[in-house]
Amino acid sequence: MGVKAIQTVNDKNERLYIRVSQDIKKYLLENNFLEGDRLPSETELSKVLGVSRATVREAIVALEVSGVLDVRRNVGAVVLNLGGDLHSLVNIEAGPFEQVRVRKLLEPEAARLAAENRTDEQCQAMESAIEMMVGENRAGFETEEGDMQFHLLIAKASGNSLLSSYIEGLWEMRHHGKLWPQLQRSVDISAMRTRAVFQHMRVLEAIKSGNPEGAAQAMAKHLDSVEEELEGTIQG
Amino acid sequence: MGVKAIQTVNDKNERLYIRVSQDIKKYLLENNFLEGDRLPSETELSKVLGVSRATVREAIVALEVSGVLDVRRNVGAVVLNLGGDLHSLVNIEAGPFEQVRVRKLLEPEAARLAAENRTDEQCQAMESAIEMMVGENRAGFETEEGDMQFHLLIAKASGNSLLSSYIEGLWEMRHHGKLWPQLQRSVDISAMRTRAVFQHMRVLEAIKSGNPEGAAQAMAKHLDSVEEELEGTIQG
DNA sequence: TTTTTTAATATTGTCAGACAATGTTTGGCG
């Protein structure tokens, strides 16, 4: 069949506002805009960039949500964080190894704090998460909802909202990424998961009995084991 | 069929697209939308929500940037991450204590890795950062550019991009937040900063001489001292 | 009937223009 012209090299599949938001950012960088500086008006930007004002507004919304700009009614958009690009935290696709290594730094501490601050309800929820994990395992599912829930519950029980957010971000990244699903399939899942369940139980035990050091160690051991399995998978 | 219009109270100070994006999200949650489900069309949403299509589009852009939706040309928007709310990572304003505690988890490890992987150029840059810090200190500036640069350079030198991103995010948050500037003014800055400079030098020394354990310990000690000063400030 | 081709439809992408609301500036006045 007549496959018509292949889409222009100019990646027309990308929506305009994305290109425009990049252009705006580049413009701000090139012209040495600093935090607090006001952007040109929307109409001016639309003229300069050759797009409609509606498109400029979409781009500005994107930059606002990304934390680059702060928009004030009837005043304009002012620069907030040009370099930082906080949103990259969400978008980066870090390798599994890097992820695990950061987890090894954060999660044992979360477990330690959880052992100090946990409520009984939280313990119960953790127990349910382990049960869910067992269920998924037995049913042969490829999901890891129970696994994730367990770790997230501990993070939340730590009482440090920042720590909790970071751990949550790590798991979101894993869930969202493209590398993990492959990895998961290539591992001997059932054996690994059975081990993981027991390790989780040991962590929970320490948390329930209010043993911070034990909880931290159990979690560290669990993550060591995860890392080892990762290494084995990559090399095998 | 009668399309029932949803009406929400409008805080006139908030732009419409924000309310609409929240409404859309709420709508998706209440109607049990799952990952992969398609949203109603823009025109339909605009009718239901009682706003123009342009506003709906702005809201959709916001949700797309936040990682909640994925928009496909001529098809519509599909759900990506309803619960996750990845963007919360950017918006949280964690307390100074929580920040320092997370730094204590991440930065010693970054220093350890930096001692293993650093290049000579990076060492030189760290030295410049310390010099900048001395200069700011002597001039009585309230800035902490040199301080931040030093920590960020170590993070980058660690070679773990994820770790580096997280540490960077921590400092961005500190910079962006509202609590830190006050704190800074209420502390005996000159004494504290002189101490910090010496501690930085000790860290750099260990990194230069390729002593991972020493670097980690020096960094940990530095952060302990930061935390102590924080406690003193709050209680004083 | 089943498959292929074609036409109709729905939906997004983008634009232009309009108007209200309101912060900012400016010029006059004491």
Add this chain to the structure above:
DNA sequence: CGCCAAACATTGTCTGACAATATTAAAAAA
């Protein structure tokens, strides 16, 4: 100089339009 009202600039939102194209329904062919 300081104060106040009018002119101005800028954003916020709406309406309507049209092109491009994925999806679906209908028609034609096998």
